[in-house]
Amino acid sequence: MDILFISKFIVVIALIIMMLAALRASAYKSTSMGLLGSSVVVVAFAMVLLIGGDIYNLGFYKDISLALIFFGFIGTVAFAAVLGGNDE
Amino acid sequence: MIEYVQSALLLISAFLIIVAAVGLLSLSKNTKNAVYARIHIVGVFDVACIIAMIGIGQYLLAGIYFILAPFTAHAIANAYWKKEDRENNLDLVTVEEDVDYNHPFIHPKDKMQVLESENSEKLKADDRFSVTTLEIDEGE
Numbered sequence: 001m002d003i004l005f006i007s008k009f010i011v012v013i014a015l016i017i018m019m020l021a022a023l024r025a026s027a028y029k030s031t032s033m034g035l036l037g038s039s040v041v042v043v044a045f046a047m048v049l050l051i052g053g054d055i056y057n058l059g060f061y062k063d064i065s066l067a068l069i070f071f072g073f074i075g076t077v078a079f080a081a082v083l084g085g086n087d088e
Numbered sequence: 089m090i091e092y093v094q095s096a097l098l099l100i101s102a103f104l105i106i107v108a109a110v111g112l113l114s115l116s117k118n119t120k121n122a123v124y125a126r127i128h129i130v131g132v133f134d135v136a137c138i139i140a141m142i143g144i145g146q147y148l149l150a151g152i153y154f155i156l157a158p159f160t161a162h163a164i165a166n167a168y169w170k171k172e173d174r175e176n177n178l179d180l181v182t183v184e185e186d187v188d189y190n191h192p193f194i195h196p197k198d199k200m201q202v203l204e205s206e207n208s209e210k211l212k213a214d215d216r217f218s219v220t221t222l223e224i225d226e227g228e
Contacts, residue, residue, distance in 0.1 A: 004094055014102040025126060
């Protein structure tokens with residue numbers, strides 16, 4: 001079995017562990033922790049799709065992961081801007 | 089040869105991701121500035137993701153995420169600082185009240201405290217009309 005193939009699977013397992021850790025972290029007290037955890041989950045899921053698309057040669061997985069990274073970023077920044085309020 | 093470099097990058101990123109996950113969970117709740125520390129740990133996860141993207145050959149996506157990730161971390165930290173960080177932010181601890189000094193029935197707290205203090209001018213003026221039980225002589 002190819003070493004590259006194995007290392008991709010190891011990264012996927014690590015990403016799943018990180019998603020579970022981020023889900024736990026998003027349940028902490030402040031709203032900012034929820035925001036942080038959800039952004040981590042989105043990025044980890046996008047990475048899993050990216051690696052899955054690389055393993056099984058599925059091109060649209062990469063498009064979906066690109067969209068997830070972009071819109072996850074936009075959603076996180078927008079929610080943080082609403083949470084922070086005005087500078088006054 | 090390139091395969092070995094790619095797998096080394098992926099294994100490094102997997103190690104960093106697991107270290108970040110353990111750090112995110114093991115950080116004590118009572119730690120000072122725990123939210124900022126967690127945002128810092130997520131920065132490690134972001135770098136690990138960038139290394140993994142380079143490892144699977146997605147260089148453009150890695151560059152884009154390298155630019156976007158600090159904005160996310162800063163936005164979350166900024167929002168926390170403005171609205172939720174009572175530990176470091178004195179503005180959030182003291183609550184400002186709108187005080188109307190001309191309201192006929194609701195009097196502000198500081199005004200009442202001045203009136204009730206021992207050195208109050210109004211209280212001294214009212215001493216003329218005060219009668220204590222000690223001064224009453226029942227024999228008269």
